[in-house]
Amino acid sequence: MRKPTHSIQLPTNLAPYSSLKTIPNFHFLPLPSKPTKLSFRVFSSRSADSPPPPSSTQNLTLISILRTVPDWADAIKERGMQQKRSLYNHETWVEHRSSRRHxxxxxxxxxxxxxxxxxxxxxxxxxxxxIVASYNSAVTFHWLPEFFPLLRASSLPYQLTAPALALLLVFRTEASYSRFEEGRKAWTKIIAGTNDFARQVVAGVESSGDALLKKALLQYIMAFPVALKCHVIYGSDIRQDLQNLLEVDDLAVVLSSKHRPRCIIEFISQSLQLLNLDDAKRHVLESKLSCFHEGIGVCEQLMGIPIPLSYTRLTSRFLVLWHLTLPIILWEDCNWIVVPATFISAASLFCIEEVGVLIEEPFPMLALDELCKLVHNNIQEAIASEKLIQAQLIAKRKNHADEHSPNGRPSSEVDRKLG
Structure with missing residues (x-):
C-alpha cells in the first residue's frame, strides 16, 4: 500500500529524484524553435487548399452577386459589337424610312x-x-424619430447646371461621330484604292509569262482589306478569313508576322518588282500602295488614340452625381413621382452617353465584312470579264479594219482611234 502512495508524491516533490537520467529526458521533450516557426508559417501564408475566412467568403459572394447584372449587360454589348453589319440596298432604304419604323x-x-x-x-x-422616397415618406408620417431630417433641396442648382450637362453630352456624342465619320472615309479610300489598283493590274499586266504572278498579285490585293479589317476589329479570325484568298505557304508567312496588313503590302511590292513591266508602269502601280499605308495609319490612329479621357470621365461623373441627387431635388414637387422621373432621366441621358461611347470605336459599327466581300466580287468579275471584253474589242477592231468609215476616212485612222 505504501508503493502507490510513494509514486503519487513523486511529481509534487522535485528534490528526491532517483537518478539523473530522468532529467535530460524531461527537458528534451519540447522543441524550442520548431513550434515558433510552424506557428509563424501558419499565420503568415495560407495554403491554396485551405478555405478562406468566413468574412472574405461573404465579401466575395456579395461582390459576385453585385457584378452579375453588369457582367451580363457587358456580355450582351460585346456580342452586339461582334455582329456583322450589312450594307444597305434599295429595299433596306425603303424599310428604313417607312412610317412604321417607330x-x-x-x-x-x-x-x-x-x-x-x-x-x-x-x-x-x-x-x-x-430609397430616398421611402425615407422621406417615413419621416413625413413620423415613423422615424424627430431628429431624422427630410431630404429635400432647392431645384435652382439643377436649373443652372442642366445646360452644362446638355452641352457636355452633345460635345461627347459629336466628337464620337466625327471619329466614326473619319473611319468611314478612311475605309472608303481603302476600298476605292483597292479596286483601282486591281483594275490597273488586270489591264496593265499583259505578258503571258506573268500569268501566275499576276494571279498571285491580285490575291494579295484582295487580301489586304481583309487583313486590315482583322487588324482593327477585336475577335476576328484572320486565318479563316484569308484561307480562301491566299496559298497555304503565303498564309503561314502572314500569320507569323506581327503586322499582317504590312506583310501583305510587302508581298504586293515584291510581286511588282518581279513583273515584266517598264519603269513608268511599275512606278504607277507602286504609287497605289501609298493609299494602303495611309489607310493603315488612319485606322491605327483611331484605334490607339481615343477622345481625351477627361471628357469621358467628366461626363460619367456628372451624370452619376446628377442622378444620385435628383430624387432629393424633385421630392418637394413630385413626392413619389421621383421614382419614374429618375428612371426616365437616367434611361434618356445615359442612352445618349452610351451611343457616344459605342461609336467612338468606329470599325465595329461599319460593314467591313460586306465591303471586303464586295471588293472580292468586283475583282473576280473584272478578271472573268477581261478576256470576254478584250475578245469583243479585237473583233470590233477587225471588222472596222476591213471597211472604211462612213465619212470616208481610211481604215488606218479607224485603227488608230480604236487601238
Missing amino acids: VRHLLSSFSSRVILSLIPPVIAFTSVAV
Missing part, C-alpha cells in the same frame, strides 16, 4: 444592346430614388 423600333427595344447595357445604371439610380 413601332418597329419600340417593339425591338428589349433586344437592343444599347438599352440592355443601360440596365445596371438605370436600376441603380431608380433604387436610390426608391
